[in-house]
Amino acid sequence: MTWRRRALVLALAAVAAACSASITPIATPSATQLPPPTLPRAAPTVHAAPTGTPAPAGTQSPAHPFSGLAPTGPTENATLIRVVDGDTIHVLLNGKDWRLRYIGMDTPEEVKPGTPVQPYARAAAAENTRLLDNQPLVLERDVSQTDRYGRLLRYVWVRQGTSWMMIGLQLVLEGYAQVETVPPDVKDAQLFIQAERIARSAGLGLWSASPAPSR
Numbered sequence: 556m557t558w559r560r561r562a563l564v565l566a567l568a569a570v571a572a573a574c575s576a577s578i579t580p581i582a583t584p585s586a587t588q589l590p591p592p593t594l595p596r597a598a599p600t601v602h603a604a605p606t607g608t609p610a611p612a613g614t615q616s617p618a619h620p621f622s623g624l625a626p627t628g629p630t631e632n633a634t635l636i637r638v639v640d641g642d643t644i645h646v647l648l649n650g651k652d653w654r655l656r657y658i659g660m661d662t663p664e665e666v667k668p669g670t671p672v673q674p675y676a677r678a679a680a681a682e683n684t685r686l687l688d689n690q691p692l693v694l695e696r697d698v699s700q701t702d703r704y705g706r707l708l709r710y711v712w713v714r715q716g717t718s719w720m721m722i723g724l725q726l727v728l729e730g731y732a733q734v735e736t737v738p739p740d741v742k743d744a745q746l747f748i749q750a751e752r753i754a755r756s757a758g759l760g761l762w763s764a765s766p767a768p769s770r
Contacts, residue, residue, distance in 0.1 A: 620728070620749070620750075620753060621721075621724060621728070621746065621750070622718060623718075624719055624721060624724075624746075625712075625719045626693060626695040626710070626712055626719065627695075627742075628695045628696055628697060628710075628742065629695070629696045630693050630694060630695050630696075630712075631648060631649075631693070631694045631696075632691060632692070632693060632694075633646040633647060633648040633653075633691075633692045633693075633694050634646060634647040634648075634691065634692065635647075635687055635689055635690070635692055636652060638680060638683055638684045638687065639654070639680075640662060640664070640665045640676065640679070640680045640683070641662025641663065641665070641676065641679025641680050641682070641683050641726060641731055641732060642656060642657045642660060642661055642662045642679075642683070642723065642726075642732060643655065643656050643657070643706070644683070644687070644711070646692060646694070646707070648694070648707070653706075653707045654704075654705070654706045654707070655694070655706060655707040655708075655709055655711070656702060656704075656706040656707065656708055656709075657709070657710070657711060657722065657723035657726075658697055658708050658709060658710050658723065658737075658740045658743075659710070659723055659724070659727075659734065659735065659736065659740070659741075659743055659744065659746075659747040660723045660724070660726060660727050660732040660733065660734060660735055660747055661732060661733055661734075661735035662675070662676065662679040662680075662683075662726065662731055662732040662733075663675045663676035663679060663761075664676055665677055665679075665680055674761075675731060675760055675761055678731060678760070679726060679731035679732060679760075682726060682729065682731050683722065683726060683731075686713070686720070686722050686725055686726070687711075687713065687722060688713075690713045690714070691713070691714075692711055692712070692713060693711075693712040693713070693714075694707070694709040694710070694711060694712075695709060695710040695711075695712060696708075696709060696710075697710070697739070697740035697741070697742045697743075698739040698740050698742075699739065699740050708740055710723060710724075710743065711723060721743075723747075724743070724746055724747060724750055727747055727750040727751050727754060728750040728753060728754055729754065729759060729760060730754040730757075730758075730759030730760020730761050730762055730763065731760050731761070732761075733751055733761060734747045734748055734750075734751045
């Protein structure tokens with residue numbers, strides 16, 4: 556080996572020794588030194604609101620076709636004395652016993668002299684009694700004070716909670732009476748006509764194909 560090659564080999568060996576001395580080995584951490592693994596966070600559990608099976612809706616009564624009505628004319632307070640038939644009663648008004656005839660309707664005859672008891676007459680009288688139920692009465696005037704027989708002519712009202720019921724109109728609506736229009740007392744004639752149409756359409760009372768009930 557020539558001196559030049561020998562010198563080159565010695566130089567390379569010196570460089571290799573120096574590099575080995577400058578390299579610091581990397582320590583491998585033990586398992587106890589490792590940080591705990593980061594786990595993905597579970598999504599929060601969302602509980603749906605309970606949905607119970609709704610109770611079946613009960614059968615509801617249809618709205619009364621004349622709900623919201625109330626007296627609109629001059630009124631007086633009176634007390635029922637007795638029921639004569641389906642369209643006539645006796646009332647105590649201003650200390651006097653008056654025979655009163657409902658305006659706007661007519662029921663079958665039960666007590667008319669010389670006239671046999673007509674079908675539904677007794678049923679109409681019984682229903683009139685039930686509707687009045689000895690309640691305080693409010694008498695509404697149309698135009699006339701009395702008819703040719705001296706009977707008071709009035710629409711007769713009773714209170715039902717916060718509502719009003721016109722007795723004569725209700726009797727027509729239930730099929731116990733029919734419309735009777737006698738001028739000049741015709742303020743509510745259209746209401747009575749409407750009530751009779753409803754009763755006819757439903758086949759109630761006078762408009763029923765079945766015989767009149769015995770009372």
